[in-house]
Amino acid sequence: MQRIIVISLLILYFSTSISNALIKVDITRGNLDPLPIAVSPLHVDPSSTNHKDVKVKQLGEDISKIIENNFRSTGLFNPLKKDAFVQKPDIAHLKPRFEDWRLIKAQALVTGKLLIKDEKLKIEFRLWDLTASKEMVALAFTTTPSNWRRVAHIISDKIYERLTGEEGYFDTRIIYVAESGPKDKRKKQLAIMDQDGANTKYLTLGNELVLTPRFNPANQLVTYLSYFRNLPRVYLLDIETGIQEVVGNFPGMTFAPRFSPDGKKIIMSFAKDGNSDIYTMDLENRIVERITDHSAIDTSPSYSPDGKYICFNSDRSGLQQIYVMKSDGTNVKRITFGDGLYGTPVWSPRGDLIAFTKVRKGKFYIGVMRTDGTGERLLTENFYQEAPSWSPNGRVLVFYRETKSGSQGKGFTAKLWSIDITGYNERKIKTETDASDPSWSSTLSK
Amino acid sequence: MKFNTKVKNILLVVFATLALSACATQKKAGIDGDVYTGKDTVEYLASGVPDRIFFATNKSSLTTAARETLRKQATYLRKNPKLNVTIEGHADERGTREYNLALGERRANAAKDYMMTYGVSGKRISVISYGKEKPVNTASTPLAWSQNRRSVTVKVK
Numbered sequence: 001m002q003r004i005i006v007i008s009l010l011i012l013y014f015s016t017s018i019s020n021a022l023i024k025v026d027i028t029r030g031n032l033d034p035l036p037i038a039v040s041p042l043h044v045d046p047s048s049t050n051h052k053d054v055k056v057k058q059l060g061e062d063i064s065k066i067i068e069n070n071f072r073s074t075g076l077f078n079p080l081k082k083d084a085f086v087q088k089p090d091i092a093h094l095k096p097r098f099e100d101w102r103l104i105k106a107q108a109l110v111t112g113k114l115l116i117k118d119e120k121l122k123i124e125f126r127l128w129d130l131t132a133s134k135e136m137v138a139l140a141f142t143t144t145p146s147n148w149r150r151v152a153h154i155i156s157d158k159i160y161e162r163l164t165g166e167e168g169y170f171d172t173r174i175i176y177v178a179e180s181g182p183k184d185k186r187k188k189q190l191a192i193m194d195q196d197g198a199n200t201k202y203l204t205l206g207n208e209l210v211l212t213p214r215f216n217p218a219n220q221l222v223t224y225l226s227y228f229r230n231l232p233r234v235y236l237l238d239i240e241t242g243i244q245e246v247v248g249n250f251p252g253m254t255f256a257p258r259f260s261p262d263g264k265k266i267i268m269s270f271a272k273d274g275n276s277d278i279y280t281m282d283l284e285n286r287i288v289e290r291i292t293d294h295s296a297i298d299t300s301p302s303y304s305p306d307g308k309y310i311c312f313n314s315d316r317s318g319l320q321q322i323y324v325m326k327s328d329g330t331n332v333k334r335i336t337f338g339d340g341l342y343g344t345p346v347w348s349p350r351g352d353l354i355a356f357t358k359v360r361k362g363k364f365y366i367g368v369m370r371t372d373g374t375g376e377r378l379l380t381e382n383f384y385q386e387a388p389s390w391s392p393n394g395r396v397l398v399f400y401r402e403t404k405s406g407s408q409g410k411g412f413t414a415k416l417w418s419i420d421i422t423g424y425n426e427r428k429i430k431t432e433t434d435a436s437d438p439s440w441s442s443t444l445s446k
Numbered sequence: 447m448k449f450n451t452k453v454k455n456i457l458l459v460v461f462a463t464l465a466l467s468a469c470a471t472q473k474k475a476g477i478d479g480d481v482y483t484g485k486d487t488v489e490y491l492a493s494g495v496p497d498r499i500f501f502a503t504n505k506s507s508l509t510t511a512a513r514e515t516l517r518k519q520a521t522y523l524r525k526n527p528k529l530n531v532t533i534e535g536h537a538d539e540r541g542t543r544e545y546n547l548a549l550g551e552r553r554a555n556a557a558k559d560y561m562m563t564y565g566v567s568g569k570r571i572s573v574i575s576y577g578k579e580k581p582v583n584t585a586s587t588p589l590a591w592s593q594n595r596r597s598v599t600v601k602v603k
Contacts, residue, residue, distance in 0.1 A: 183584040209579060211543060225547075230574065232547070253551055253575060256544040269548065271575070274506075274555025276548040297548040313545060319504060320545055341504075343542035357542050383586075386542045402539070409584030437543070 034078040035163070036105050037071060039064045041082070042112035042123065043090035051116055053146040060089065060114060063123075066152035067110060067159070069196060070170045073418075074160070075425030080106055089113070093126060098133040106130055110159060121145040127159050137162045149198060154445055167393040170195060173441045174389075174398060175213045175222055175239075176416060178202060179434040183409030190224060192239060195440075197430040203239060212256065212387075213237075214439045217349070218263030222439075223247065225255045234268050236283070248281045248288055256299045261307050267291070269299040278312060278329075291329040302346045302354075303327065304371070311335075311345040311354050311371070322356060324371065335373030344387055347371070350394035353421070357386040357399075366399050368421055379423040389439045396420055398429065400436040481509055482592035487582045491599060495522045498598040499557060503591075504541070506552040508560055516557055519599050520564035530602040533557050535575040536582075538591035543577060550575030550597075557597045572602070 042060035050056055064082075071077035086100040093111035101109050112125030124140035139158055141151055150171060157168025178191035188210050190203040204210055204226075213224035222237045226244075234247040234254040248254065250270050257268040264283055269276045278291040278301045292298040296316035303310055311324045317334065320341040325332040336342040340360030347354055351371075358365040358378065364385045367378040385401040398418045405412035414436045416429040429435075476484030482500040489497045497519075499512035508516070523529060535554030537546035554573040562568050583590035 184581055186579070211547075211579070232574065253547070255547050269544070271548060271551040274552045274559070274573075276551065297545065297552065299548050300542070300544045313542075315504075315545075320542075343545050359540070359542075362540075384539065404586040405584060407585045409581075412584065412586075 034076055035107055036078045036080055037108040037110065038080045038085060038101060038104065038106040039068045039071070039110045040085060040087070040089045040092050040112070042114050042125070043088075043093055045113060045115035048114070048116040049118075051119075051145045054116065054121075054148060056116055059116075059148060060112070063112075063114070063148060063152040063155070064110070066149060066196065067156045070153065070156040071160075073196070073427065075420060076164065080104060096128050096130070098128070098130050101128075101130050108136075108159075108163065110155075112155070116145050119144065121148060121151070123151055123155075125155050125158075127162055149194065150444070153194070153196075157443070157445070166395060167443065169391040169393050169396065169440075169443060171444050172392060173215075173444070174416070174429075174438050175203075175215060175441070176400075176431070176435045176438040177210060177213065178431070179414050179436060180206075183405060183412045190222070190237070191431075191433075191435070193431070200432050203237065203242075212437050214258050214389075215441045216259045216263040217261055217392075217442050218259075220441075221259075221263070223257040223259060223266050223268075225257065234266065236266070248279075248286070250279075254279075256301065258302055260303050261305050267301045267303065267310065269301070278310070291327075292325075292332075293329075300344050304347045305349050305351045309347075309371075311347055313343050313345060320359075322354065322373070335369070335371070336376075337373065338376060346388055346390060348394045349390050349392055353394070355388040355390065355397055355421075357388065366397060366419065368397075377423065379419050379421070380417075380426055385417070387437055391418075391440050392442045394421070398438045398440055400438060402436075477589065477592050480588065480592055481511075482589075482595070483511060484593075487593050491519060491601065492522055495519055497600070498596045500592060501553055501595040501597075503538070503595065504549065506549065506556045508556055512557075513560065516560045517564055520561045520566050523561070523566045523570065524564075530570045530572070532572045532574060532600045532602055534580075534598045534600060535573065536580060536594055536596050536598070537578045538594045539578045539581060539586070540591060541578065546577035547575050550577045553595075553597045557599070 041064045044060045048056050068079035071079050084104045093113050107130055109128040114123040122142050127137040129136050153171040156170040160168040172195045175192045178189045179186055181187045187206040189206040190210050190213050193200040209227040211225040213222050220239050226235045232253040234257040235244050236247050237244045247266055253271040255269050257266050265280045267280045270279045276297045276299050278298045280289045294316055296314055298314045300313040301310050310327050314323050320343050322336040322342045322345045323332055323334050340358050342356050342358050344357045345354050353368045354371055355368050358367055363381050365378040366380050366388050369376040382401055383404045388397040388399040396418050401417050402414045414434045416435045416438050419426040476482055481502050491497050495518045496515045499515050533554040535550030537549045558571045558573055581594045583593045
């Protein structure tokens, strides 16, 4: 749907190497002392021409707001108020007066400028280490003006990467199920938005029930469950062309789809005569393989990032637990033995953790554990929440939460939330409608 | 003051008794273990033939009452050989979505299998799971959840 526009990226120069940078954000623990950062509005070159899609004069301010908002959402940065800023954007971008910026307690400074001419947007930005009085990053981009939001996210990613040493995740999107209407007649549509909630687009009309959309980690394909013609089947959707197709030729319900890490296979459950087992289908040659063969329910499969293992949900022990097996279905091992039920296992893109939903004594928890089931950490407890999905850098989980409802479903809501794997920085994600089943995309510019 | 305290205590006792009796009536009105046994929400395929059966949490095993209902449905289907049905399997909202889809499928098939043992051809019965997507009672209470853990036999028109 939304065309991915290639952004030309020009590295101006790095004046400092990573080793002698003084400021560094530690993201391995909950950060209770976020880094104070000043994001100067980008200077708009006065020779810029007007543009039909863009408010040119405001653009420098608007881009800096997106960057600030991204930083704030991480919980790792504290963007400072602009009214205390001590230098004009254009002058600061040339050479900040470091001692003046330090006076307002900023430790890092972002400056930049932009020019719109001949249907092109040229942006450059610099990140300054105010403690060491040095430039840390300088980059320039050229793109179409309507692409300005993405540039703001890419700049945010570059700064985040420079300051944390981790991959950024701002130039990403979230696909989810948009919900509206009463609880017993819920209208559900596929929807997609930028990670910060902007640019919401609805991909289906809501005529049929749709559930559990998941991004292909390698491209912009999506797989999901649709009740089209009242037949619950796994579908494939190309969000650029809008073309959808049913996956495989199964004589019954297929559900719980996910892509393999290389994006070439779909792994899912197929229910036959009341029993659900796990299957894969190769998207190129359409060959279907059966992975599990057990009389219990096997569902919610998710590959390890190297494609060698699969974690999944099964009640073969009597109740829902999480299992890991080799990707050919051999060597099945149960990994959860704690008190309660476990569902929705999802392997971290870093490979080291599995996120899950746990149900215990009428409460729902989102948690993470090592891939052998040890080191369980419960991040958040609520009346109902499930379906964690990883940010592409494996630092943040997005999931959905439903509220308890009164008679006639009164007070029922479903919303998206995110939380750091540290257990800190729990946030509600703004969506136009109620929302569930989120799936986080890979970084678009990769 | 003393008198007031006494009155308060008496009132408390009265309220406690009321609360207890309310609990007791709720049990009578419909949950055994955690399987719904009442008549609310039930519709009928024909006179005396209920359209639905209820399940315990996370279970798809058929209770005595469920078997009785399914036998009635099977008899009704044998008497009406041109009629086909769909069995819809459902789960309550207290489980993860994907597992609930599988559970709904298993519940509907448990009902189908039982009816087949009473002489109804499997070709006449199709099955669909809605997981937790179509609650019949939208409250978040144990009673509502017990009414939602169900399979419903629907005539195909």
